[in-house]
Amino acid sequence: xxxxxxxxxxxxxxxxxxxxxxxxxxxxxxxxxxxxxxxxxxxxxxxxxxxxxxxxxxxxxxxxxxxxxxxxxxxxxxxxxxxxxxxxxxxxxxxxxxxxxxxxxxxxxxxxxxxxxxxxxxxxxxxxxxxxxxxxxxxxxxxxxxxxxxxxxxxxxxxxxxxxxxxxxxxxxxxxxxxxxxxxxxxxxxxxxxxxxxxxxx
Amino acid sequence: xxxxxxxxxxxxxxxxxxxxxxxxxxxxxxxxxxxxxxxxxxxxxxxxxxxxxxxxxxxxxxxxxxxxxxxxxxxxxxxxxxxxxxxxxxxxxxxxxxxxxxxxxxxxxxxxxxxxxxxxxxxxxxxxxxxxxxxxxxxxxxxxxxxxxxxxxxxxxxxxxxxxxxxxxxxxxxxxxxxxxxxxxxxxxxxxxxxxxxxxxx
Numbered sequence: 001x002x003x004x005x006x007x008x009x010x011x012x013x014x015x016x017x018x019x020x021x022x023x024x025x026x027x028x029x030x031x032x033x034x035x036x037x038x039x040x041x042x043x044x045x046x047x048x049x050x051x052x053x054x055x056x057x058x059x060x061x062x063x064x065x066x067x068x069x070x071x072x073x074x075x076x077x078x079x080x081x082x083x084x085x086x087x088x089x090x091x092x093x094x095x096x097x098x099x100x101x102x103x104x105x106x107x108x109x110x111x112x113x114x115x116x117x118x119x120x121x122x123x124x125x126x127x128x129x130x131x132x133x134x135x136x137x138x139x140x141x142x143x144x145x146x147x148x149x150x151x152x153x154x155x156x157x158x159x160x161x162x163x164x165x166x167x168x169x170x171x172x173x174x175x176x177x178x179x180x181x182x183x184x185x186x187x188x189x190x191x192x193x194x195x196x197x198x199x200x201x202x
Numbered sequence: 203x204x205x206x207x208x209x210x211x212x213x214x215x216x217x218x219x220x221x222x223x224x225x226x227x228x229x230x231x232x233x234x235x236x237x238x239x240x241x242x243x244x245x246x247x248x249x250x251x252x253x254x255x256x257x258x259x260x261x262x263x264x265x266x267x268x269x270x271x272x273x274x275x276x277x278x279x280x281x282x283x284x285x286x287x288x289x290x291x292x293x294x295x296x297x298x299x300x301x302x303x304x305x306x307x308x309x310x311x312x313x314x315x316x317x318x319x320x321x322x323x324x325x326x327x328x329x330x331x332x333x334x335x336x337x338x339x340x341x342x343x344x345x346x347x348x349x350x351x352x353x354x355x356x357x358x359x360x361x362x363x364x365x366x367x368x369x370x371x372x373x374x375x376x377x378x379x380x381x382x383x384x385x386x387x388x389x390x391x392x393x394x395x396x397x398x399x400x401x402x403x404x
Binding site (some may be wrong): 008037038064065066067089090091092093095102103104105106107108109112113115116117119120121124134135136137138139142143145146147149150151153154157158 | 210239240266267268269291292293294295297304305306307308309310311314315317318319321322323326336337338339340341344345347348349351352353355356359360
């Protein structure tokens with residue numbers, strides 16, 4: 001069995017517990033379950049793998065949120081209580097309480113911040129680093145604080161005292177600053193749970 | 203006398219207490235003092251107004267920050283104690299204590315957030331609105347919280363209990379969410395102070 005999570009930038013592939021990230025999709029000979037937030041990339045998957053099953057059509061999830069992305073649903077599905085942070089091109093921050101989704105926010109991913117600063121002025125350059133508690137005293141520190149620090153500020157504000165679970169490309173790095181647990185396969189855990197529920201019904 | 207604050211996007215003009223914002227600069231017959239963070243736009247000013255005086259060469263300002271933008275210096279110069287927020291293409295958040303600059307951060311402006319979300323995916327659309335205390339329950343609310351909310355979160359974190367002064371294109375709008383005072387001519391106040399100091403010396 002292969003699980004494919006189609007993001008805005010990459011195809012994220014789960015195969016026997018191993019995860020890889022591909023720019024281009026390939027043909028698989030095994031059964032494929034997928035989710036997608038990018039219709040162009042979804043077409044690429046289905047062209048090479050026409051029997052792939054879209055789990056969106058089968059997932060059960062309790063929320064009042066209108067239009068919640070399927071990747072956010074899957075990341076949240078395996079968490080009963082806590083804050084779920086998926087840090088990719090965008091960063092989503094969702095709150096789960098007793099298995100019910102209570103709402104969430106979307107901010108920019110770390111790379112998107114960098115790109116956007118570069119568009120404003122070529123002098124706004126920086127490298128990401130752990131945030132110092134002192135106020136920044138140069139441009140690089142000031143931009144790091146204004147991007148990584150903004151994401152961290154939102155996560156901590158939403159989380160309050162709740163447990164934080166981080167996933168996605170920048171999840172591991174964010175977990176160095178935010179007091180939370182990095183779970184690489186959080187989206188895939190939700191997909192596996194959905195497949196299990198589907199099998200129990202049939 | 204005319205004061206010109208050349209930003210990344212616009213020429214901000216002060217003339218007899220009135221402020222206007224121009225995409226293109228014009229010829230003035232009065233004495234011009236200016237500051238600039240954009241060398242291309244500075245050339246346009248000097249081409250039409252070769253006698254314009256750059257206040258950067260005369261300003262006195264106490265800080266350990268390396269490479270502090272001249273616009274930030276001017277906005278901070280007239281504030282003895284408090285947090286100075288200049289909300290333009292970028293948003294700068296600086297701390298002043300007893301007339302000394304203690305450091306500051308740079309985050310994205312509200313328009314830059316919008317642009318950056320649009321680049322990630324065309325479905326990430328929203329309009330800015332006052333932030334509700336409840337967790338967002340749709341994409342537009344989630345993006346508003348993740349952009350405006352990120353800026354507000356950083357300002358409040360840096361400010362703690364200090365007084366907040368807001369200026370710049372989005373300063374008035376931000377002052378509806380952040381508990382602070384909007385001062386339209388904050389940068390120009392610093393420029394006027396610099397000119398006064400210059401006159402007292404000569």
